[in-house]
Amino acid sequence: xxxxxxxxxxxxxxxxxxxxxxxxxxxxxxxxxxxxxxxxxxxxxxxxxxxxxxxxxxxxxxxxxxxxxxxxxxxxxxxxxxxxxxxxxxxxxxxxxxxxxxxxxxxxxxxxxxxxxxxxxxxxxxxxxxxxxxxxxxxxxxxxxxxxxxxxxxxxxxxxxxxxxxxxxxxxxxxxxxxxxxxxxxxxxxxxxxxxxxxxxxxxxxxxxxxxxxxxxxxxxxxxxxxxxxxxxxxxxxxxxxxxxxxxxxxxxxxxxxxxxxxxxxxxxxxxxxxxxxxxxxxxxxxxxxxxxxxxxxxxxxxxxxxxxxxxxxxxxxxxxxxxx
Numbered sequence: 001x002x003x004x005x006x007x008x009x010x011x012x013x014x015x016x017x018x019x020x021x022x023x024x025x026x027x028x029x030x031x032x033x034x035x036x037x038x039x040x041x042x043x044x045x046x047x048x049x050x051x052x053x054x055x056x057x058x059x060x061x062x063x064x065x066x067x068x069x070x071x072x073x074x075x076x077x078x079x080x081x082x083x084x085x086x087x088x089x090x091x092x093x094x095x096x097x098x099x100x101x102x103x104x105x106x107x108x109x110x111x112x113x114x115x116x117x118x119x120x121x122x123x124x125x126x127x128x129x130x131x132x133x134x135x136x137x138x139x140x141x142x143x144x145x146x147x148x149x150x151x152x153x154x155x156x157x158x159x160x161x162x163x164x165x166x167x168x169x170x171x172x173x174x175x176x177x178x179x180x181x182x183x184x185x186x187x188x189x190x191x192x193x194x195x196x197x198x199x200x201x202x203x204x205x206x207x208x209x210x211x212x213x214x215x216x217x218x219x220x221x222x223x224x225x226x227x228x229x230x231x232x233x234x235x236x237x238x239x240x241x242x243x244x245x246x247x248x249x250x251x252x253x254x255x256x257x258x259x260x261x262x263x264x265x266x267x268x269x270x271x272x273x274x275x276x277x278x279x280x281x282x283x284x285x286x287x288x289x290x291x292x293x294x295x296x297x298x299x300x301x302x303x304x305x306x307x308x309x310x311x312x313x314x315x316x317x318x319x320x321x322x323x324x325x
Contacts, residue, residue: 001085002099004320005077006136007116009062010158010181010286012042012076013313014084015320021313023084027158029072030058041079050201064178065105065133065160066112070119077123097126103136103319105160107176131322133157134164134174137284139318141308145169150272151279154261154297154305155315156180156287161257163264165272173267179256181287184209191249192228196239200228209290212243215254216292216299254293258300265301280304284314 006013007027014023025042032039034055040048048058061072085098100120104113113130120128137155138145145151146169155162158181164174185205192198192205200208204226212222222243230237261281268276281303283294288311297305308314 001096002101002323003081003084004101004316004318004323005080005103005120006316006319007062007073007077007102007104008157008159008315009060009065011312012080013316014080015316016084017320017323021316021320023080024316025080027062027076028058028060029076030056031072033057038075038079041076046203049203063159064182065157065176065180066108067115067119070115073115074119074122077119081124097124099127099129099323100125101129101131101319101323103131103133103315105176106132106134106162106164106171106174129322131319132162132164132171132174133160133176133315134162135166135171136315136318136322137162137308138164138166138282139321140314140316141282141284141311141318143282149279150268150275152264152268152276152281154257154281154283154288156257156283156285156290156293157315158182158286161260161285161287163260165264165268165276167272167275172269172272173264175260175264177256177260179253179260180285181206181209183253183256184213184250184287184290187249187253188213188246191245192226192239192241193231195245196237196241197231198226198228198237198239199231200226204228208241208246209250212241212246213250214243214247214291215250215296217247218243218291250290254296257287258297261297261301265303277303280306282306282308284308284311286312288312 004015026046028045030040030045061069117128138153143151161180189205294305
């Protein structure tokens with residue numbers, strides 16, 4: 001079996017040729033700090049975030065699109081590869097190891113890439129190929145990347161935003177910034193702490209972003225009750241927040257993403273820029289689901305921005321379709 005893995009900061013998706021996406025789980029591992037034993041991986045571990053006793057740690061082993069904890073990443077990949085190939089039963093040693101293609105951010109260092117290759121090999125891969133995230137996103141979104149025309153993709157994941165112009169099967173101009181979904185969550189949590197003296201966890205911040213988050217004015221604006229710990233008296237407290245103030249909180253991370261898009265457009269050769277004006281910019285990744293982000297980018301660039309069909313799956317699909325046979 002040959003598989004493609006979207007090894008994301010927030011989620012891991014696994015694509016098997018002929019079957020499509022067979023696994024979609026959060027990039028979280030729960031470990032017993034006393035024994036080093038892995039207790040849970042994926043969704044089960046994510047449910048433990050912020051709720052574990054002192055001896056259990058729920059860890060996100062990837063940060064800003066790259067491996068932050070090698071050992072935990074290896075354990076996580078091992079678990080997911082075994083789950084997909086079902087190679088943990090009787091006679092599993094007779095099954096051939098899978099060939100794996102993994103996507104990485106566009107401007108990853110050689111050391112960071114080596115860590116990804118080594119972790120996948122130790123997790124049970126026969127061979128490991130690497131594909132850059134914006135290329136995988138473009139393939140998964142169905143863009144004609146091998147032709148002589150210019151295609152522009154903005155992939156907003158959990159840890160990184162990758163912006164690239166692709167033509168003739170290669171990346172012509174690209175920029176990768178470590179500002180994406182997680183930085184948006186942190187900005188929301190900071191705003192709630194500053195305005196309401198309320199401490200909230202990362203899961204609550206993400207829920208706020210998904211439920212009422214927006215990049216552009218909404219009609220009508222949305223509201224939401226959130227619960228957290230009052231920083232003044234230490235007691236649980238509920239406050240009501242609006243989509244307008246969440247949008248204000250997201251101003252800084254969204255500003256960084258807009259700057260990256262503008263920077264890539266400024267470096268794009270004129271002939272390819274003309275193609276992009278005709279075809280538009282394609283938005284992929286979980287960040288593409290933020291309400292009104294396509295409208296905001298259209299307004300600031302003057303170029304039509306289109307959200308890809310199933311944006312969260314584009315990178316995994318593109319990675320899987322590039323698996324060697």
